[in-house]
Amino acid sequence: MKRVEETTGHPWWVVHRAHLHAGLVEVAIKEGADIIIGSTVTRLDHESGHQVLVETSKGKIYHFDLLIGSDGIKSIVRKTLFPDVKPTPPTTNCAYRALIPYTQVQKDPVACTLVKRPTMEVWMTENAYIISYPISDGTQLNLVLSHHRPHPVASVEEVDMDEFRATYQDFDPRIKRIVDMVPSAKRWPLLVTGPLDTWSNPNKKVVLIGDAAHSMVNHMAQGAATSMEDGAFLAKCVGEVVKGNMNLREAVALYEKERMPRAYEKQQISFLNGQFWQLPEGPEQEARDRAMKPELEGRPFIRSPNLYGDPSTVLEVYGYDAERHAEEAIRRWKTGKEERNERTGVTKRLEDKHFNWFKPKANL
Known part of the structure; x- marks a missing residue:
């Protein structure tokens, strides 16, 4: 996350949605909105x-x-x-969600190693994965547990906890201990x-x-x-x-x-x-793992099947500035052409993307 923040110049926040809602309300009222x-x-x-x-x-x-x-x-x-x-659900894929107090995980002799640093972790297997990351200022561990059902799921369902735990019984023992801490769960549809x-x-x-x-x-x-x-x-x-x-x-x-x-x-x-993370064992999964290996080992890489870390995807997704995009689009609408450097002919969009990103703000 720190590397992404340094590259994009923006913070990367993982936020409890109730806190996000509260923050948005606070700002809206401050700005004069009538809620x-x-x-x-x-x-x-x-x-x-x-x-x-x-x-x-x-x-x-x-x-x-x-x-x-x-x-x-x-x-x-x-x-x-x-x-x-x-x-509609595009596949039979759906998800469980859970929050576990950090203090509870820290007390477990096996699982505690996962929360020594505030990191995002992903465990992958055929038709399932678990992603975990800290929220609420590191007081809660958020889990998203992906899985598949025999038929597409279109609405939230109550689940039997034995079924819930059985889905992840062969996962890494550390994350399995945390899964076993989940007191109750609902199955959420993934609708497009x-x-x-x-x-x-x-x-x-x-x-x-x-x-x-x-x-x-x-x-x-x-x-x-x-x-x-x-x-x-x-x-x-x-x-x-x-x-x-x-x-x-x-x-x-x-x-x-x-x-x-x-x-x-x-x-x-x-x-x-989601497809990358849920490949069945075989040639594609082995090729994916080889392609991810440089990232896991801290070696330089140009592409990665892990789109959270793939350089081009990081810039497109996390480096995107909606307000700047709007300003550029409005300028094109007004003038009928893209803003460019009159001397070099380089458009401001590409100059910002490839050259201006590393320059001190005072020099822009």
């Missing part, structure tokens, strides 16, 4: 008037110039716009939405972001991150509307044009990483 809770949306009308009408379960009516459907995988907004779209042809209604006054638009499998842990990229990019576009530089239709169209391909690419990368 209305207990207001489940039951109906919206985006066709009758100049504004979008929203009705809540309490019978209250609201009108908006722009409605952003950031309401997750069960999105009411998406169901209204695209009633035939249904998030899209890729869709559009994320908006015809007049561009309703638009989707996040899981409502592009839910993905969890193998790159990028669902929430991609959602926030959407929000950062769309905010820049809407900012241009507020400034009077473009209209709302143009802003939403630009957001879709630029973000839809990136989200689809992230969906594919996430799926592929």
Whole structure:
């Protein structure tokens, strides 16, 4: 993680989702957002008037110039716009999730070696893997336990703990001890939405972001991150509307044009990483292990089947700056061309990617 942070210039956070939600709420209120809770949306009308009408379960009516459907995988907004779209499991793959207190792991004579340093660990085998990493300032160990079922799973299921533990009975004894500490578990489906042809209604006054638009499998842990990229990019576009530089239709169209391909690419990368981690024993698995060996031994490498460590994927996924991307896209929209160095002819995008990244900020 430290190496990725140094290369990208950004922190790499692994966060308890409840803490993430609380942090986002705190910032939103600080920035002046009016957050209305207990207001489940039951109906919206985006066709009758100049504004979008929203009705809540309490019978209250609201009108908006722009409605952003950031309401997750069960999105009411998406169901209204695209009633035939249904998030589906691409395979029989699903996941368990668990949190174990660090103090409990530290007391175990076998498992304690895994938590001496704050690291991310992955154990791989055919049709299953376990990934673990610290959250909550190193007080809890988060586990994601991937596995397959005979049939695709479409909703959360309660599981028998004997079945849960049996899935990982042949894993490394250290992580197996931690698996045995899990008191209860649920089976979570891995549902994919899209890729869709559009994320908006015809007049561009309703638009989707996040899981409502592009839910993905969890193998790159990028669902929430991609959602926030959407929000950062769309905010820049809407900012241009507020400034009077473009209209709302143009802003939403630009957001879709630029973000839809990136989200689809992230969906594919996430799926592929799960494939790498769950190969059956045989020639492909052996070739994967050979390709990963330089990384495990600390030797230089150019490519890796571990997409968390693959240099090009790290830069594309973790080095991506949504606000910078938006600024570049807005500039191209305004001028009709990409910004470039007049003397050298090199575009600013490539100059930033290959040259400016290592320079002191004062010199940029």
